[in-house]
């Protein structure tokens with residue numbers, strides 16, 4: 001096991017800068033998820049850690065040693081590819097033992113290791129098969145097994161579940177987490193799926209356009225997104241955003257004045273000036289439907305979307321679409337008006353021009369800060 | 371689990387010498403170096419040496435030759451009727467052969483792309499001409515065109531194509547057909563193999579989707595098969611054009627450029643100049659011109675393809 | 684009822700014409716070879732009198748017996764096998780390395796090398812003979828099989844490289860990256876993982892190069908002067924000059940010479956298409 005340090009790492013392809021100075025410290029045994037939209041540079045960063053891509057500048061260290069100039073084979077890391085990259089001409093057992101054979105591990109040790117791992121992953125009956133004769137889920141397991149047998153210093157995963165169907169993906173998510181508990185190995189996991197990030201990570205690294213936007217625990221990222229990008233990317237259904245201006249009232253209260261003149265009260269935000277252009281952000285579950293007009297803003301119902309457990313109510317407010325999450329089973333007619341209220345303590349205020357969050361002067365508790 | 375494998379701990383000490391980046395730059399050249407050395411030593415250097423002959427007076431049997439003659443050879447070329455005739459014949463020979471090799475090769479590939487009884491056997495048999503040495507096939511075809519020992523003139527007479535059996539290789543108007551037919555026979559397999567491979571790589575779902583959409587077989591051919599084959603066709607046609615234009619073996623064996631220079635192509639004319647007249651300087655000048663023409667052809671094909679793909683997107 | 688009747692008639696017409704065309708191709712491909720065979724078994728005295736008969740009234744193995752026992756042919760044959768076999772193997776190895784680099788690396792020199800490979804194909808080989816002779820002679824590589832192998836390899840490398848590259852392009856890069864993480868260097872990964880996966884492609888390339896080298900006449904004729912280093916096409920030619928064109932014997936030698944090439948070709952032709960498909964040329 002080992003920690004991984006990335007210091008001011010940059011990557012460019014010719015004139016195109018793909019990563020702009022990445023700093024990240026990954027502790028021993030941590031499960032880190034790199035998340036971001038496709039093309040933001042997650043894979044590139046992961047491949048730089050693996051040694052498959054050169055580092056344009058900066059340093060990457062594994063277990064305290066700078067590995068910039070080490071070949072992938074000398075870094076003692078294992079990687080699970082999106083395509084699985086199983087060797088088609090080798091059996092499952094040969095696939096899993098390949099790395100150990102190269103390391104000249106004793107035969108008995110190899111077969112012990114393989115039967116152990118096959119047991120854990122439920123591959124025992126498939127050991128003699130070729131990858132061609134396996135289902136997608138089984139191939140995925142073999143790819144995992146091939147990484148695990150080696151007991152490497154760190155595991156790298158590049159979207160390992162994206163070729164699986166929804167149910168299998170959910171199941172593997174849990175299994176990978178369980179495996180991590182069991183092995184405790186440092187892991188860097190790349191995905192574009194924020195649900196995977198939320199459910200699996202010890203810490204999430206949210207990336208956009210080759211820049212780290214925020215690093216934090218899933219709850220932290222969810223509750224205190226650093227900026228509009230993170231706020232909109234994490235969470236499904238996505239956070240609602242309304243542009244307006246910040247207003248400080250006489251009684252030390254604060255609010256966001258929307259374009260239609262309505263005022264949404266919020267907690268006082270740090271460094272926010274009166275009349276500053278801000279964006280109000282509120283998650284669908286932090287907006288409630290209220291019965292009396294005094295406490296709510298009028299909104300027009302556009303669509304009611306039942307989701308089983310809950311219901312999603314689509315409305316328009318100040319001309320903008322808003323989604324509301326409710327555990328009730330509402331049946332408002334389309335085009336009717338309802339009243340909605342924002343949970344003041346959970347509403348976020350973002351500076352519209354910098355898109356950064358302006359945290360409240362007194363941050364309410366949510367999970368633990370580390 | 372906490373044991374760290376030996377390799378993982380080596381890092382820093384191993385760094386001496388090459389940096390990873392530098393070796394990354396050198397690496398591709400290590401892979402290409404054997405090919406590069408061979409091509410430079412056996413092709414590029416001789417090519418340059420050969421081109422230099424074009425500016426010198428090199429006649430093998432003349433001990434006083436060897437001097438620098440500037441562009442004299444090229445000036446002579448412009449008014450050399452035999453050369454100009456050979457240029458026209460080269461176009462005729464190249465595109466005549468190519469058109470039939472390609473057309474018939476494509477048809478054969480389409481036929482072989484269907485599953486049918488004995489397909490493997492048929493495939494093995496129709497590809498055989500490719501394995502026959504050109505020299506031998508040239509002789510054999512010349513033999514078959516000869517009315518004394520070959521059946522072809524007699525067949526053509528019975529079909530009414532000839533009044534009486536005669537050797538087309540000795541008729542200046544028809545002689546070129548002899549080597550062209552031999553070349554078609556020899557070249558069909560190459561096109562069939564490449565086209566068949568490209569055909570087999572077209573995803574079957576495309577055809578299924580198209581037939582659900584109601585496309586007829588012909589529409590499928592035009593909207594799926596041809597666009598998919600297009601890149602392979604373009605590259606293969608270009609490479610083959612260059613190759614056939616330079617391919618004199620069949621002509622030298624079957625007609626030797628005759629009768630009356632009617633089958634003389636540039637490549638066989640070069641052969642004649644070099645090995646019959648032993649005038650290497652003049653032969654090199656002709657070769658240089660051929661090189662330039664082929665280069666211009668290749669560049670224009672490439673430019674055309676660029677323009678077409680840009681227009682598409 | 685009528686509908687199925689119609690479609691089955693249509694089907695019959697379709698398959699009928701399909702087989703008819705196939706038959707036409709097979710006949711076109713095989714008839715010249717048949718004629719070769721026919722001439723080779725026709726006794727000399729009726730070679731011309733029965734020249735246009737589909738099968739001679741008498742047949743003989745004399746021509747074959749002569750070629751096998753009284754001529755240098757077995758020697759030429761052996762030389763050809765050595766030259767073509769070695770050329771095929773060496774060319775495929777060199778082309779595999781180059782094709783792999785073309786497929787996997789983006790490097791500055793690539794365009795230049797590709798241009799070099801194309802341009803050298805545009806110069807008539809005839810004109811390279813004298814310069815090549817000049818270069819090989821001081822190295823003692825003229826009049827030797829080794830020299831011939833070197834020249835053939837150089838000539839075949841460009842096409843073989845493009846062929847091999849298309850095979851490598853068809854194999855996902857992830858595979859050798861996985862192997863490099865598993866503990867291979869890139870070259871080891873290439874050898875242990877990628878090359879075995881391109882075996883059909885390797886077979887196809889071997890086949891193309893072997894047949895090309897097997898039939899080459901010009902260089903075999905010009906670079907080699909001694910009988911002991913002559914290949915079989917040169918030997919064939921010797922029937923024209925030395926034995927005052929003995930067609931029967933020459934055709935017999937030709938038929939014999941076809942055997943190894945055909946055998947080799949039949950052996951690999953299955954991979955030929957399969958291999959090319961695996962590395963299908965992509966737009």
Ligand SMILES: Nc1ncnc2c1ncn2[C@@H]1O[C@H](COP(=O)(O)OP(=O)(O)O)[C@@H](O)[C@H]1O
Nearest residue numbers: 013016018036037038039040041042043044045
């Ligand atoms: N070899 C390359 N040459 C040029 N640009 C590249 C190359 N590889 C990746 N890129 C670019 O780098 C960016 C990041 O790619 P990647 O790391 O694969 O994104 P992600 O994995 O987050 O989807 C993309 O915009 C991609 O186009």
Ligand SMILES: [Mg+2]
Nearest residue numbers: 039042043044
């Ligand atoms: Mg990616």
